[in-house]
Amino acid sequence: MPMFNRGYLANSSLQEKVAIIGCGESAKVFAEWSEVEHFDVFTTLGGGQFRDKDVLAVETLREPNDYLQIIIANQYVDEILEQWVNDNKSLQNVFWFDFMNLKLAQVDSLSYTQSAKDSSLHVIYDLHVLPATFDIAAFLVRAELRRIELGLDNINLIIIGGNFGGVSARACLNHGSEQGTWRIQNVLIPMSQMLKRCRGVSFIPNKKCLSDLTQGEATFPQDLSARPDFRFYALAPLQKRFESGADIQVLESPMQAKEYARQFLKSHGISKQFITISLREYTHQASRNSCIECYQYLAERVLNLGLGIVLIRDTNKALEQKLNWEGTVECPVASFNVAIRMALYESAFMNISVSSGPSFGLMLLSRHCDFLMTHLVDNSQVVSSEAFLKERQGISVGEQFPFCGRFQRVCWTEDAEEIANEFELMIKEKLSIN
Structure with missing residues (x-):
């Protein structure tokens, strides 16, 4: 697949037009930066002009492969891509323009493919039984190993709180409710960033809310009715996984x-x-x-x-x-x-x-x-x-x-x-x- 650079865009033929989604400041910066000559412009509703070209409605962009590349050059990239996936359109040649850094990011790297949307492991960290400490690290590694076993693309971390100002008594143990809340925000949630495949974090007050988030998809632990014990967050069980050939040193900063x-x-x-x-x-x-x-x-x-x-x-x-x-x-x-x-x-x-x-x-x-x-x-x-x-x-x-x-x-x-x-x-x- 050809990758963008300014010279390539500037020299593209009439048969290799670029589609630009957006007509605001980001689109203007992209057009100047890329020096692209052959392009069509799209917005949600269409109308008006951009650089002497009529702006078309994005719904008319039915055949993405008609364009050399499609550039999303506005702040509504999430909404556009979600709709794109729902319409079963190909993302093969779709890019997002980061106008602050003058970079193009391929949409696949932003995890908007259909598989990334549907293929996730929901990882449940229940503070009623699990500690609000760095012990979550071993838990996340176990979850990552489970994700790999199931062949899933991503992890969604779901933290279940409690009744003590949104924190469970277990999370307050030894530290108090204020420290418990602090640790959720400044230890547990940030630790999820150490897994590259963790794409989101949710915080819910109790298990009753789980069904709306998981919707029958794969979870870790698999049996949510069972009470997790130390084996879910201790190193000893992880060492057994290492002895079986698993890589357990998987954490890395973003x-x-x-x-x-x-x-x-x-x-x-x-x-x-x-x-x-x-x-x-x-x-x-x-x-x-x-x-x-x-x-x-x-x-x-x-x-x-x-x-x-x-x-x-x-x-x-x-x-x-x-x-x-x-x-x-x-x-x-x-x-x-x-x-x-x-x-x-x-x-x-x-x-x-x-x-x-x-x-x-x-x-x-x-x-x-x-x-x-x-x-x-x-x-x-x-x-x-x-x-x-x-x-x-x-x-x-x-x-x-x-x-x-x-x-x-x-x-x-x-x-x-x-x-x-x-x-x-x-x-x-x-x-x-x-």
């Missing part, structure tokens, strides 16, 4: 987040290789927090290797007075924005963090993040006890996650010097092969 991460790095003069240090500084289960002095010492060691350092503080501390460690830059936006945090992890030469929601939910389930994870065991807390790690996360003291890459490791020592030594060795080893 392109826009990568661009914002680049902007941050450039604006702070970080042009060389850098690491991230993510700090846990939370009042809940404080014994699992990062040792600030230990990580400051580690940062000094890293600076001696010539790498930059980006600090990502705990969300609850991100806007307080800066730590002002020498040679480091803090990135508060990454403390609040999951996608930008992930993009920084992916861009970094190496990452280091204690065991936490972001480290388990982002780094561990992405092949694009190299890291050293520390402080997994704290037997004073159930969720970090050795028994819990074995049962839920599928790992025992001294082991490594079998699905992780060469530079994705767990450090089991609690000694600051030994942690710094291991991290430095990882960095040097990676530097030696880059």
Whole structure:
């Protein structure tokens, strides 16, 4: 299929006319940018003129293949494409013109094909029984594996809330209703962006609303009457899928987040290789927090290797007075924005963090993040006890996650010097092969 460029359009013959849908500012910019000469113009109702040509009604555009390409050059692209699909018209040569960036996007890449419309897995995250935490990451990976098994195109995430200000009691557990609501908006929904095939998110108050959204189509979990348990959001079951040949490191930041991460790095003069240090500084289960002095010492060691350092503080501390460690830059936006945090992890030469929601939910389930994870065991807390790690996360003291890459490791020592030594060795080893 021929792709657009200005010269190609300008030289198209009379038999290769272009159809432009729209006659406003976007259409004007497209006509000037493309230098197209042979074209017809369409709007919803037709009428009037555009560049000395009569504007036709879009319903008269019955044979799209009569045109070299069809350009949607207006803001109503969603409505136009939905109607186009409903009319069973081909989308093979349809493009949308992004006049702000002077780019053409093929409609297929915008997921408006008939199959994309009808072939979706409805993923149900019920906050009555599932946590409002980064544990949703493993749940989403399981859903992605199910989508692949069924041969479906996309995922629609449906979050079921509750009666506590729209949040379930389960979501408020340990954090309160305000934090529960915050986590839905700033953890659960943004985590869906880490799956490229997730095309939409809905929030409903209870299961009674499900039928209107799913309409008998495929769901995950498949049996909505059953009560999901930890197997739906723990790592141990995912490891079994890995052992059966499944790729479980499927999470990745969206392109826009990568661009914002680049902007941050450039604006702070970080042009060389850098690491991230993510700090846990939370009042809940404080014994699992990062040792600030230990990580400051580690940062000094890293600076001696010539790498930059980006600090990502705990969300609850991100806007307080800066730590002002020498040679480091803090990135508060990454403390609040999951996608930008992930993009920084992916861009970094190496990452280091204690065991936490972001480290388990982002780094561990992405092949694009190299890291050293520390402080997994704290037997004073159930969720970090050795028994819990074995049962839920599928790992025992001294082991490594079998699905992780060469530079994705767990450090089991609690000694600051030994942690710094291991991290430095990882960095040097990676530097030696880059």
